[in-house]
Amino acid sequence: MNKKTLQDLNVEGKKVFCRVDFNVPMKDGVVTDDTRIKAALPTINYLSEQGAIVILASHLGRPKGQVVEELRLDPVAERLSELIGKDVVKTDAVYGKEVNEALSQISDGDLLLIENVRFEAGEEKNDPELAQSFADMADFFVNDAFGAAHRAHASTTGVAEKLPSAAGCLMEKEIDVLGKALENPERPFTAIIGGAKVKDKINVIDNLLDKVDNLIIGGGLAYTFIKAQGHEIGKSLLEEDKIDLAKEFMKKAEEKDVNLVLPVDAVIADDFSETANTKIVPIDQIPADWEALDIGTQTREKFSQIVADSKLILWNGPMGVFEMNAFAGGTKAVAEALANTDGYSIIGGGDSAAAVEKFGFAEDMDHVSTGGGASLEFMEGKVLPGVQALNNK
Ligand SMILES: Nc1ncnc2c1ncn2[C@@H]1O[C@H](COP(=O)(O)OP(=O)(O)OP(=O)(O)O)[C@@H](O)[C@H]1O
Numbered sequence: 001m002n003k004k005t006l007q008d009l010n011v012e013g014k015k016v017f018c019r020v021d022f023n024v025p026m027k028d029g030v031v032t033d034d035t036r037i038k039a040a041l042p043t044i045n046y047l048s049e050q051g052a053i054v055i056l057a058s059h060l061g062r063p064k065g066q067v068v069e070e071l072r073l074d075p076v077a078e079r080l081s082e083l084i085g086k087d088v089v090k091t092d093a094v095y096g097k098e099v100n101e102a103l104s105q106i107s108d109g110d111l112l113l114i115e116n117v118r119f120e121a122g123e124e125k126n127d128p129e130l131a132q133s134f135a136d137m138a139d140f141f142v143n144d145a146f147g148a149a150h151r152a153h154a155s156t157t158g159v160a161e162k163l164p165s166a167a168g169c170l171m172e173k174e175i176d177v178l179g180k181a182l183e184n185p186e187r188p189f190t191a192i193i194g195g196a197k198v199k200d201k202i203n204v205i206d207n208l209l210d211k212v213d214n215l216i217i218g219g220g221l222a223y224t225f226i227k228a229q230g231h232e233i234g235k236s237l238l239e240e241d242k243i244d245l246a247k248e249f250m251k252k253a254e255e256k257d258v259n260l261v262l263p264v265d266a267v268i269a270d271d272f273s274e275t276a277n278t279k280i281v282p283i284d285q286i287p288a289d290w291e292a293l294d295i296g297t298q299t300r301e302k303f304s305q306i307v308a309d310s311k312l313i314l315w316n317g318p319m320g321v322f323e324m325n326a327f328a329g330g331t332k333a334v335a336e337a338l339a340n341t342d343g344y345s346i347i348g349g350g351d352s353a354a355a356v357e358k359f360g361f362a363e364d365m366d367h368v369s370t371g372g373g374a375s376l377e378f379m380e381g382k383v384l385p386g387v388q389a390l391n392n393k
């Protein structure tokens, strides 16, 4: 990596605006998976030990420029404080008087977490004024938010243009590990994509088809493809305006001789709930008022076999709604296959990492990346804007 790193900055007695990705799974105001918080600790500890005042900034969820009470970062501050064994000052504001007052009361080595940056409409628009407000708080900018490095937002790229900047340790490590895998991928190279961010993730497929031997599509992403094949998908997740794109990708896969693999059966439910009635049906037999919430048993076997035969596997996005036990089996089976394969296994994403942790397979993966969309875009061969914006060595 040709970007400056922490060692290139002299932060003692200085204020550092440090973007992290604390977009973690939460339930009832408690962090349910702290993988991303733990992953940022080396950078936070380093800055603090060097005597910097560390201003931490993150997004959480997609509040779309408004204050959403459930998306405040207080539970994250609490968990961070437990992990680091130190107080974390948390402000309810993203910038302005409250933040400035808090900053005037803390000392070198202390930590301050500002509120969810996506409460500000300017964040996702990369508004220069908001970026300037971030820059005004600090002497340096450090980006350790690999998971958000594919976003060109005020707290990722905007502020980088206004302060001397560097990559944090996590950013450095992710780029190093993923870069090595991508440089000369061992084959067969298999990508598995699932999850719920269909609009975002369908777009990475185009470039991935130029790189992989097998492309497995599961999770909520699969049903737009099943629909494109002409099957009824009931109330399953669908991006209506991406059906034609899905058709194009199936055609491109055929032309490029890429094995595009879709579910052949599904666990369907008559309600989006743990207590719904469920059954497993062939993929072309989903009734109109049911929805597919997990891959079926035959699909699990098929996907697992491909994983077992692969030399490099990149997985992002759960195969089903694994947060509910009734729909966790598919994600667990694929996680187990990745844990047992002789190939190099990379899994990425906030919820995917949480799933692997929940099922006890995290230790068996070669690399658990904190990036979901970011690791996919990186593996597509794209330069991530959050990285590009940082100062070169
Ligand atoms: N069939 C399905 N129907 C509806 N939701 C699904 C289905 N399969 C998986 N999901 C949901 O997908 C969500 C995770 O998707 P997401 O794309 O956010 O993955 P991720 O690993 O967190 O990646 P990223 O870091 O990019 O967010 C989970 O909350 C899960 O319940």
Ligand SMILES: O=C(O)[C@H](O)COP(=O)(O)O
Binding pocket: 021, 023, 061, 062, 147, 148, 151, 349, 350, 371, 372, 373, 374
């Ligand atoms: O979870 C992620 O992949 C990152 O935190 C980015 O979140 P976003 O997809 O809402 O930008």
Ligand SMILES: [Mg+2]
Binding pocket: 349, 350, 351, 372
């Ligand atoms: Mg997610």
